[in-house]
Structure formats: structure tokens, C-alpha cells
Amino acid sequence: MPPRSLASLAHALAAAPDLEHALVAMGECLIELDIGASLALIQYNARRDMLSERLAPVGARVVRTSMETTFDHLPEPVRQRILAGGPFVDVTDRSADYARLCGVSTQLEGGVLAVRGMKVEGQLGAVLALYEPRKIFGTRATERLAPALALFDLAFVRLAERDARLEAVKTLEDVTQRVHGEYVRKLSALEAELRAVRNTPRDVVALNPAEAIALQADAARAVEEARRSSRKAELAEQQLGAAVSQLEQAHIELHRRSEALRQRTRTLYLLDRALTLDAQAREARALVDGLLSLVGDDMQAQRCSLMLRAPEPDHLYLAAARGIAPNVVEGMRIRIGEGVAGRVAAAREPLLVQDVREAAQHPLLRDQYFTTGSFISFPLVYHDELVGVLNLTNRAQRGIYTEEDVERVRLLGLVISLIASRNGLSERLLETLDVR
Secondary structure (H helix, E strand, O other), X not given: OOHHHHHHHHHHHHHOOOHHHHHHHHHHHHHHHOOOOEEEEEEEEOOOOEXXXXXXXXXXXXXXXXXXXXXXXXXXXXXXXXXXXXOOEEEOOOHHHHHHHHOOOOOOOOEEEEEEEEEEOOEEEEEEEEEXXXXXXXXXXXXXXXXXXXHHHHHHHHHHHHHHHXXXXXXXXXXXXXXXXXXXXHHHHHHHHHHHHHOOOOOOOOOOHHHHHHHHHHXXXXXXXXXXXXXXXXXXXXXHXXXXXXXXXXXXXXXXXXXXXXXXXXXXXXXXXXXXXXXXXXXXXXXXXXXXXXXXXXXXXXXXXEEEEOOOOOEEEEEEEEOOOOOOOOOOEEEOOOHHHHHHHHXXXXXXXXXXXXXXXXXXXXXXXXXXXXXXXEXXXXXXXXXXXXXXXXXXXXXXXXXXXXXXXHHHHXXXXXXXXXXXXXXXXXXXXXXX
């Protein structure tokens, strides 16, 4: 699968608001791989041990069909591998029959049906069925779809956890309303009885001692019943509070996983952009400027520069820059070990500055263009050889760089080091610069 298609699918799955949108994205990805193939997602009801509903992407929409089919219809070896999850398993003998059961299109004769279990928290949540024409030569769609399925797994788990959380909230609300309603009804009945007793004139009914004792006993029971009802309401509120706390923790964990998925999607996108730039750029200047813009935009750096190894011993030269001071020109040299970039190049360890007062101690940062106290200087190293130094300053909206940002730059720096070394950017770019 081309990297651009995989990156586009990752972005679509991360932004999908529900399972239907995610399934449409998978269907479009499958059509790009094999126009004759089709797929369907069959939801599994674990309580009833049945395949309950079939979702099949057709163009930009999803067709839902109720199934109510037992899981035992599939062969025993196939069922066991579906329950275990993992890669696709072929249903070779009766592919056409089981394809109709799964609801996938069988327009072409002699196709092969493959099924795969989708698990959520260790339990089977759905079955993904893919029908493709039988091939004599070439790679099968199930193998070419493997990277896309890894992304779809993450999206499926995220959407399933969100649906489970919403269902739990609705169930808790229903239980709370039912308990509260029962409590209000019993309390109203007791208040009515108490008002009736208080409003009864003493001279209307003459009570004998036995009736008076019975009435006192009824009153005592009514008071005890009211106390028990109040206690049940308090317990229900406590349980509701505990459940809400658990839901909040689940929401935090879901947000963390969603953020991790977003970061992975962003990483795939950046790798795709960098590799595409490497493949398309013919001139060294266009490639260097494109790489610097890529990392600068991703890190929201209003001022950034890329320094590469100079032919002179122990020197770096400015290969590309954005937002730097007017007196700093491309091609100028600095000695390794001097200044911030020189010290980073000598130590081959990244430098993170977060505090303005700390930043002001560095001579290279004392100019009118340094508007924030956050700065990253990262060494570019490939196969233990120094390639250059990447500098990022002035994060947009006066933001502060963190250790997580340094790790993000580490991945981008490795890709830039690889591309620069493979293309010989340091030597090729010097040929186009008017070096002083």
C-alpha cells in the first residue's frame, strides 16, 4: 500500500465519529487495493452468542442488516481462530455459501472468503469478512490490507469503548430515576397517612387500648419504612457517585488512548510527507527548505534553522533558516563546541530550554527575535556520524516546549539525518550557496 493511502486512512479513522464512518473509510481503502473485493463487519452479541447485525460499506454509506444468526454456523476451526483474533482465516471449501451468510458481494465466481475476529478488552466484539477474487499471481488483498487493519483495530476499540461508556451512563441514569421514583412514592404515601392521623378529631373515634397499640405499631413501622427508604436513597446516591467517578476515569483513559492514536496518526502523516518530499524533490535547496518547513510547522516554531556539517574540520554551516535575524545569512560557519548549536553538536545530546531567565544565559539567544523562553536544539546523527543540528525557537502563541516535544523531534531528526546522508545534502547545497 502506498504510504499516502495509509496516512490518509489513519487520518480518516482518527476523525471518524462513529463506526459507520470508519467502515466507509476501510471500504474506500479496499477498493483502491482491489476493485473486485468487498467486506462487511458483523457485530457479535456475547450475551446471546449470536451474530446480531451486518454492516456493509456501499460507496459513501453503510447498509445495516439484522442477522440473528448463531455463531455455530461457521466451521469449528474457523470459529476458534475468530475467537482468538489475529490475521484473516480463509473459508475455502464453501466460500460462496458463507459469503452470502456474511452479506458480502459475490459478483465474481471463484472468489475466496476470509474472516477475522475483532476483539475488545479480550472479548470478541465483531467479525470482519472480506471476499476477493481468486488470484493465480500477485499478492492477496488480505495481505496488502494488513497495515490498514491495524489502524482499523485501534479505531474499532476506541469507538466500542465510547459506546460502552455511553450505555453505562444511560443505565445508571435509568436505575437512579427508578430508585428515586420509588422513594418519592413511598414517602408521599407515608406523609398522607401521617396527615390523616393528625387530622382525625379525638372525639370522633374512641380508641380502645388494643387499637391504640396497633396504631402506634403502624406509626412505628411507617417511621422505620421511611428510614429504610432514605437509607436506600443514600446508598443509591453513593453507588451513583462511585460509578460516575469510574466513568470519569474511563473517560480520562479513553482520552489518553485517543490522544495516543492522534499522535500515531500525525507521525504517519509526517513520515509520509518527508518520504514524499525525498522522492519528488530534485534540487538540494528545495529538499532542505521542505524538510525545515515540515518540522518547523509541526513544532509551531516561528523561528527555526538547519545547520549541516561543513567541509572544514570541526565546523557547521547554516543550510536553511526561517525567521532569523537579518544579519544571519545562509552559508555562515560556526565552530563545533562554540555557541548553543556548536555545544549541542559536540555533545551530540539535545538541549531543551523552557525558562526565559535560563534562556537569557545563552549568548546566541540574546536578540530581539527571541520572544519566548522555550528552545530546542537537536543534533542530527546517522550511523554515529554528525550530520548537523536542528534549532527550533519562538513557539506560536508563546507556547513552551516539553520533553514530549523533544522525543517528537527525535523521530523527525532521524528521518532528516537519513535523507540528508542518503542524498549528500551537505555537499550538494554548498555548490548552490555563495559561501562567505
